[in-house]
Amino acid sequence: MTRILLHRADGKTDAWVKDFARCMPDAEVEIWRAGEPVAPYDYAVVWSPPEAMLADLAKVKAIFLTGAGADGLLKFGDALPPNVPIIRLGDAGMGVQMAEYVAHAVLRYFRRFDEYEAQARAGQWLPLPQHPKEDFSIGVLGMGVLGTRVLEALAPFGFPLRGWSRTEKTLPGVQCYHGADGLDTFLRGSRVLVCMLPLTPDTSNLVDRSNMSKLPAGAYLINVARGAHVAEPDLLTLIKSGHIAAATLDVFRNEPLPSQHPFWQEPRITITPHISALTLRRESVQQIVEKIGRLNKGEAVDGVVDRTQGY
Amino acid sequence: MTRILLHRADGKTDAWVKDFARCMPDAEVEIWRAGEPVAPYDYAVVWSPPEAMLADLAKVKAIFLTGAGADGLLKFGDALPPNVPIIRLGDAGMGVQMAEYVAHAVLRYFRRFDEYEAQARAGQWLPLPQHPKEDFSIGVLGMGVLGTRVLEALAPFGFPLRGWSRTEKTLPGVQCYHGADGLDTFLRGSRVLVCMLPLTPDTSNLVDRSNMSKLPAGAYLINVARGAHVAEPDLLTLIKSGHIAAATLDVFRNEPLPSQHPFWQEPRITITPHISALTLRRESVQQIVEKIGRLNKGEAVDGVVDRTQGY
Numbered sequence: 001m002t003r004i005l006l007h008r009a010d011g012k013t014d015a016w017v018k019d020f021a022r023c024m025p026d027a028e029v030e031i032w033r034a035g036e037p038v039a040p041y042d043y044a045v046v047w048s049p050p051e052a053m054l055a056d057l058a059k060v061k062a063i064f065l066t067g068a069g070a071d072g073l074l075k076f077g078d079a080l081p082p083n084v085p086i087i088r089l090g091d092a093g094m095g096v097q098m099a100e101y102v103a104h105a106v107l108r109y110f111r112r113f114d115e116y117e118a119q120a121r122a123g124q125w126l127p128l129p130q131h132p133k134e135d136f137s138i139g140v141l142g143m144g145v146l147g148t149r150v151l152e153a154l155a156p157f158g159f160p161l162r163g164w165s166r167t168e169k170t171l172p173g174v175q176c177y178h179g180a181d182g183l184d185t186f187l188r189g190s191r192v193l194v195c196m197l198p199l200t201p202d203t204s205n206l207v208d209r210s211n212m213s214k215l216p217a218g219a220y221l222i223n224v225a226r227g228a229h230v231a232e233p234d235l236l237t238l239i240k241s242g243h244i245a246a247a248t249l250d251v252f253r254n255e256p257l258p259s260q261h262p263f264w265q266e267p268r269i270t271i272t273p274h275i276s277a278l279t280l281r282r283e284s285v286q287q288i289v290e291k292i293g294r295l296n297k298g299e300a301v302d303g304v305v306d307r308t309q310g311y
Numbered sequence: 312m313t314r315i316l317l318h319r320a321d322g323k324t325d326a327w328v329k330d331f332a333r334c335m336p337d338a339e340v341e342i343w344r345a346g347e348p349v350a351p352y353d354y355a356v357v358w359s360p361p362e363a364m365l366a367d368l369a370k371v372k373a374i375f376l377t378g379a380g381a382d383g384l385l386k387f388g389d390a391l392p393p394n395v396p397i398i399r400l401g402d403a404g405m406g407v408q409m410a411e412y413v414a415h416a417v418l419r420y421f422r423r424f425d426e427y428e429a430q431a432r433a434g435q436w437l438p439l440p441q442h443p444k445e446d447f448s449i450g451v452l453g454m455g456v457l458g459t460r461v462l463e464a465l466a467p468f469g470f471p472l473r474g475w476s477r478t479e480k481t482l483p484g485v486q487c488y489h490g491a492d493g494l495d496t497f498l499r500g501s502r503v504l505v506c507m508l509p510l511t512p513d514t515s516n517l518v519d520r521s522n523m524s525k526l527p528a529g530a531y532l533i534n535v536a537r538g539a540h541v542a543e544p545d546l547l548t549l550i551k552s553g554h555i556a557a558a559t560l561d562v563f564r565n566e567p568l569p570s571q572h573p574f575w576q577e578p579r580i581t582i583t584p585h586i587s588a589l590t591l592r593r594e595s596v597q598q599i600v601e602k603i604g605r606l607n608k609g610e611a612v613d614g615v616v617d618r619t620q621g622y
Contacts, residue, residue, distance in 0.1 A: 096469055103468075104418035107411050113583070117428075120582045123575050125567035127584045153467040157414075158407055256436035264434050271431045272424070273438045 002292060005041040005056065007032040008066075009048040016045075019285040024292070032056065043292055047279070048072040054079055062087055062295060064288045066279050068094055068146065070305045071199035071226060080307075088303040088311075089287055093280030095149030098224055101276040102150045102194055105248040106159070109192065109220045110136050114246065114270075135216075137162055139190025141206070142197035142225065143169045143176070144311070146277070150196065162190055166202070166309075187214040192222065199226040200310030209234035218245045224276040227252040232263070239268050250276040313603060316352040316367065318343040319377075320359040327356075330596040335603070343367065354603055358590070359383040365390055373398055373606060375599045377590050379405055379457065381616045382510035382537060391618075399614040399622075400598055404591030406460030409535055412587040413461045413505055416559040417470070420503065420531045421447050425557065425581075446527075448473055450501025452517070453508035453536065454480045454487070455622070457588070461507065473501055477513070477620075498525040503533065510537040511621030520545035529556045535587040538563040543574070550579050561587040 004020060006013055006029050013031050020029045030041065032049075038056045045064045049057065049072075057063055058081035065073060065088050073086060080086075108114055112128050119126055137160040140147045144165075151161055151174050161174045164186040168178045177186035187193070193215055197203040207221065208231035221244055223230050232253055238244040246268040252261075255274055263269045291301040305311060315331065317324055317340055324342050331340045341352065343360075349367045356375045360368070360383075368374055369392035376384060376399050384397060391397075419425055423439050430437055448471035451458045455476075462472055462485050472485045475497040479489045488497035498504070504526055508514040518532065519542040532555055534541050543564060549555040557579040563572075566585055574580045602612045616622060 096467075100418050100422055100468055104415060104422060104424060107415040107418075111411055111415060111586075113415060116583045116586070117581070119584075120575070123570055125582075125584045127586050130586075130589065156407075156464040156467065157411055259434055264431070270428070271436075272427045273430075273436045275422075275427070275438050275441075278441065 002027045002043065002296065003039070003041045004029045004292075005032050005038065005044045005060065006030065007044070007046045007049050007053060015281055016285065019282055020289070023285050023289045027289075027292075043288075043295075045288060046073065051076065051079070054081070057081055057084060060084060064291070065089065065305075066284050066288075068277060068279075069199055069226060070311050074200075074305070074307060074310055086305040086307070087291060087301060088305055089279070089284055090303055091145050091149065092287055093283040094277035095146050096153075097277035098146045098196070099150045099153035101224055101250065101272075102222055103153055103157075105220075105222045105270070106138055106154065106192055106194075107157070108248075109246060110159070133158060134160065136160070136191050137189055138192045138194060139164065139186055140194045140196055141186075142195070143171065143174075144196070144198070147194075147196040150194065162186060183211070184214060187211055188216070190219070191216050192220045195221070195223040195225045195229050197225050197229055198311030199228055202310070204228045205231050207231065207235070209238065212238050212244060215244070217243055219243070220245055221247040221249075223247070223249045223251055225251060227255065235269075236262055236266065239266060244268075246270070248272070250274055313338045313354065313607065314350070314352045315340045315603075316343050316349065316355045316371065317341065318355070318357040318360050318364060326592055327596065330593055331600070334596050334600040338600075338603075354599075354606075356599060357384065362387065362390070365392070368392055368395060371395060375602070376400065376616075377595050377599075379588060379590075380509055380537060381622050385511075385616070385618060385621055397616040397618070398602060398612060399616055400590070400595055401614055402456050402460065403598055404594040405588035406457050407464075408588035409457050409507070410461045410464035412535055412561065412583075413533055414464055414468075416531075416533045416581070417449055417465065417503055417505075418468070419559075420557060421470070444469060445471065447471070447502050448500055449503045449505060450475065450497055451505045451507055453506070454482065454485075455507070455509070458505075458507040461505065473497060494522070495525060498522055499527070501530070502527050503531045506532070506534040506536045506540050508536050508540055509622030510539055513621070515539045516542050518542065518546070520549065523549050523555060526555070528554055530554070531556055532558040532560075534558070534560045534562055536562060538566065546580075547573055547577065550577060555579075557581070559583070561585055 004027055017029050020027050032053055034052050042061050044057050044060045047066045062085045110131055139162040140151055141164050143163040155173055163174045164177045170176050195207055207229050248270040250272045251274055294301050315338055328340050331338050343364055345363050353372050355368050355371045358377045373396045421442055449465055450473040451462055452475050454474040466484055474485045475488045481487050506518055518540050559581040561583045562585055605612050
């Protein structure tokens with residue numbers, strides 16, 4: 001029997017328990033609750049666990065993360081149990097959702113649908129000149145599983161595609177840049193900047209005034225990673241100056257975005273409530289069960305987080 | 312020397328003349344003007360020619376159309392010169408534009424971005440349940456060059472794809488239906504109906520109350536073909552009843568859409584000013600020049616319009 005300790009930040013655990021029961025009938029799943037004693041468990045499955053859970057996480061063989069990033073756990077730093085492997089999900093249905101979100105935003109800006117909507121609300125019939133596609137390069141920051149999936153979905157539309165990653169990567173049809181040295185060139189040629197980075201000390205605030213100023217004039221920003229990647233006041237300044245034409249943001253420093261936040265008042269900023277990619281429960285449970293099977297047999301699994309790199 | 316008679320409905324002929332000069336230096340291009348005598352010409356290149364031009368079209372070896380449909384010429388019926396071949400362009404850059412337009416509209420409805428935009432305008436942060444993708448089948452009416460291109464661009468997003476055509480066709484990954492017999496089944500399973508048909512007497516008003524009622528409740532309509540395909544009052548009725556959740560329309564019975572038209576007042580109808588696919592001049596001229604070369608050598612060319620079928 002495998003014992004699993006489950007935590008969901010939203011408290012919605014019933015459907016997860018049912019999915020585990022279906023995929024792994026011999027597993028015993030317990031919901032973690034603050035202040036209640038915890039029996040010995042084999043594995044923990046968590047989403048943004050509270051600090052109070054850390055002591056219990058020290059006792060498991062591995063911790064499975066069910067969100068797209070590891071930052072919600074790694075933020076605890078040295079307070080984390082040092083020797084327990086932390087395991088990310090692979091795509092788990094998030095890649096295609098990110099592709100949907102990003103493709104929609106890119107096409108909306110490229111074909112000026114935001115402007116057509118504003119015109120239609122005013123009862124205006126006015127064809128606008130099209131952006132030349134050769135000037136509409138899409139630059140994806142972060143070429144992990146999700147960034148790669150987004151680039152693949154954009155390929156049929158014929159945009160010039162660029163990607164940047166910390167370490168060198170190659171992807172067919174994509175102009176690839178890497179490391180600190182490659183960042184400037186990457187930014188200077190990216191008309192649309194798509195942030196899909198993991199959040200680490202190195203990437204926090206990466207999209208700041210200095211880096212956004214390197215984008216071509218009239219650039220667009222799409223952020224589907226973490227709010228902390230973007231210096232929010234800098235973005236507002238560059239939008240007001242016109243250097244950034246518009247931004248689509250799914251993530252923010254504080255979520256829900258506070259009602260007093262100036263982004264709400266800026267029509268060139270499109271706000272969505274952190275919905276670009278939801279963890280798909282069934283796919284996630286299947287992946288975790290498959291990985292537990294391998295771990296129980298002493299085999300290696302994909303997705304083990306490198307704590308020094310932060311992802 | 313090849314003599315070409317040129318007509319553009321918008322009167323913007325200079326750039327076309329220059330492109331012909333570059334692609335076919337030995338051609339002589341003359342602009343057609345009402346009431347002016349016309350010398351003998353080899354070929355005509357037209358976009359929605361006026362009735363007054365028909366007599367001159369009788370004297371050429373072939374008529375090239377530069378728009379996406381043949382309806383703007385075939386509407387003259389028996390007044391057309393009977394023996395002059397009418398030649399459509401192939402894709403000429405329109406396919407990818409249609410794909411951009413349709414993919415944007417599909418993703419916007421699937422991911423509820425229209426609702427998120429309305430929420431954001433009201434300062435609301437509220438994640439909405441996602442539509443299950445298996446229920447979000449995309450049905451493309453018309454599987455010609457453009458319809459096929461649109462289906463191919465939608466493939467990476469994993470929607471169930473369906474297509475309907477007058478005659479039997481097959482396309483990998485697409486559930487194909489054809490003819491009058493196949494239409495009902497096609498409609499009953501299409502959550503999003505994308506109209507990409509040629510306009511012919513058979514397809515005029517095809518998207519009427521009876522056919523739209525066969526779509527699943529909460530269906531979406533996207534029309535990038537011709538306004539006359541859709542019975543506009545029927546669409547309004549079905550949107551008000553909720554059977555059609557929303558529509559994105561690029562084409563209308565009367566264009567520009569008259570300012571008194573009720574569509575302007577219906578927030579569930581998205582209006583764009585006939586911009587889904589512009590004829591790309593350079594690509595078009597290259598194609599026409601290539602086809603003229605073949606015709607001059609007595610060879611066959613693609614895209615000859617079948618007048619009895621209307622496309």
